[in-house]
Structure formats: C-alpha cells, structure tokens
Amino acid sequence: MAGHPGQENTLKLIKGDFYWAGMNQFIKEYVSSCQKCSRTKNIHHKMFGLLKPLQISPVPWNSLSMDFMTQFLMSNRFDSILVVVERFSKMAIFIQIYGKITALDLAQIFMNNVFSKNGLPASIVSDRESLFVSSFWTQLFQQLKISRDLSIDFHAETDGQTEGVNYILKQSLQMYVSYHKDDWHTWLPLAEFSFNNVENTSTKQSPFFTIDGGKPIFDSIHILQDSPSGKLSTKLQSVQ
Template sequence: MYHPVNSVQETKIFTTTCLDSSSIPIPNGSWIYLSMDFITQLPLSNSFDSILVIVDRFSKMAVFIPTMSSITSLDFAHLFIKNIFSKHCLPSSIVNDRAPLFVSSFWTNLCQQLKISRDLSTAYHPETDGRTERVNQILEQYLWMYFSYHQDDWNTWLPLDEFAYNNSDHPSTKQSLFFTVYGRDPHFD
C-alpha cells in the first residue's frame, strides 16, 4: 500500500480546513436548517434559465424556484424572503456551495444581520450538501420526463414537480415529506 511521505500531516490539514457533513448542525425541526443550490443552463422558459433549489434538511421538503442565471444578490434575497422567510420564518443555518451569489458581500452581510449561520461546502466536495444534490438529480429527471419536446415550458410545470417531490414517500421515514412537516397528507377533496 502506498503512503505519501506527509500523509498524516496532509490528512490533518484536509480535515481541519474542509467542511464536511460532521461539522454541519443536526436538524431538530423543520425549516431551521436549509441547504441551497442552483440548477443552471436550462433551456429558456418564459425568461427563466435556472432553478433555485432550497431543501429543509430536517424533513427533506424542497422548494423549486424558477430564476435566471444572471440574478443579482438583491433579487436572490427577494426570492428567499418571498419563498422561504414569508412561509417558514428565518432559518438558523444554511448550507450551500461557493457559487458567487452565496459568497457575495450582500448575501454574507444579510445573513450576518439576520443571524443566519452559513456553512459553505468545499469546491469539488458536493457530498457536504448531498441531499440537495440528490434533489437536483430527481428534479432534473422530472423535467426531462415531463416538459415539452421543445423544452420551453418547464417553468410552467415546476410547481407540480415540487408537489410531486414533496408528496412522495421518503425511504427513511416511509411517509411523505408533506406529512413529515404538516402531520397530515394533502387534501384532494
């Protein structure tokens, strides 16, 4: 077996400088600890070319928000307030990658003022935020299966994709994400 000369030292440096899942707080309630990511480079659909995916780390419930890859930090903050804060209150912690919006001075200062802890994943280590990466994969499958041949109407179907995802049973709980958060299944009457 090969052992680099400085393997112990390199391991210590790696483990102390990289964010891993063990340093992220364990969720103890819905919408307190979130993770966020973007799905980008989608075909243009009613002026949208990206999706902001926000996942509650406790329930695994997700919100899918159509947006543009050219979104500003201020517009991003408005999306967050409209889609998360107004419905679920302020989170205590957010995990995300180092996308420019997530590390912008505006977003950094806003989170500091609102006392939201930010945990940034290390580049090329998406496992830090594995749940959101998995949700992105599922959403991309939904989009691929259900939007039109011309791929120009995916934003129209996004709310239904979100509903379908949030009302599917999760393997660990054997109940829907909707049930985990609200204690009941949605009504269809």
C-alpha cells in the same frame, strides 16, 4: 400527478386509499411498462466514498440548503432553478429564476418564497462561495431591517441530499416538458408537489406528512368515490 415516482413509491401512494388482490404485482407491471420512465430514467446507485453528514436541527425550517440548477433552455425568460431544501423534513421549494442573479436578487427571491412562509433559518448550506452567501444575508437583513448581529451558521460546501433532489427534479421535468423543452417552468409547481408528496428514504414519510401531519388530497380519489370501475385507472393515472 406524483411525477412517476417508481414502483415502490407508487405502491405506497395507492395503498393509502385502495387495496385489491394481486395489487403489488399489478402495480409492478404497470410501472415497468411506463414508456416515459423507460426513456428518461437511468439506473443509479449511491455515490462511492465516505460521507460526512452535516448536523441537522430537529426543528423544521431551522436548517436549509440552497443550490442552483442552471443552463436550462429558456422557458418564459427563465433559464435556472433555485432549489431550497428544508433539511429536517426534506421538503423542497423549486423557484424559477433568471441565470446570473446578484446577492440582492437572491435576497428578494428568498424573502418572497421562503422567509414569508417560514421565517429565518439558523443555518444554511450552499456550494456558493462564502462571500456570496454572506452578501446575500447582508442584503436580506437590510430589506427586513434586522440587525446584522444575528448569528447565522454558514456551510460553504456541497450538501449531498440537495444533489439528490436536483437529480430527481431533473427527471421529473423530463417527464412533463414538451419536445422543445421550452415550457419547463409551467411544470415546476407540479414537480415540487410530487416530490414533497413521496416518502423520503431517510425519514420514512413524505415531507408533507412530516411538516403537516397528513397528506394532501388527490381530487380524483374523492370525485370517484361512487365509481368502482373508474377508481383504479384514474388513481394510477394521477399517481403517474
């Protein structure tokens, strides 16, 4: 359920509901023995060089970054993913899309999946050329019948945190997809949930907690309240 988040985050997820003697060592050994993690995860480190952090508004959904993950194998007509990250809470939205979309297509997708739930941001970061981003906003404003005079701050550059999200998403999908890798779109909602439910290293809390002030329910925990023998294995399975 949590997308194989690694030893540290698995421990944090389980600590919220359970405790037993030797828990840390047990979870460390359990996660280390995960065959899927061994096959799909690489050891990685922070990128070298100096980074110039972008200003982030302290208001949720006021500052977003958008990026495209492309060249996936076709999965029910989809071959790309639009990744939208709310830069204050680090909450992510993963949207399956068709390869080459126009600014008009992107405006409709944004309106259906982002604006309808969270309104317009004050700034957006994207590695797409500024002309494409400007055309996207023009199309969106036309559909919403909003004056183009509204000030939007554009940053036509790569946002490092979005690249990090892309890396995590790719690993998560590798855990779930079939051998032929042609069903990844069916696992995208689960990958989004698991990403937003894991503590972020920057905010020290999960995106869900930052936005909602709490954590979503794992059904298996509540179902097995009266079954001590089944608690541990089911909880570990749900976390993995």
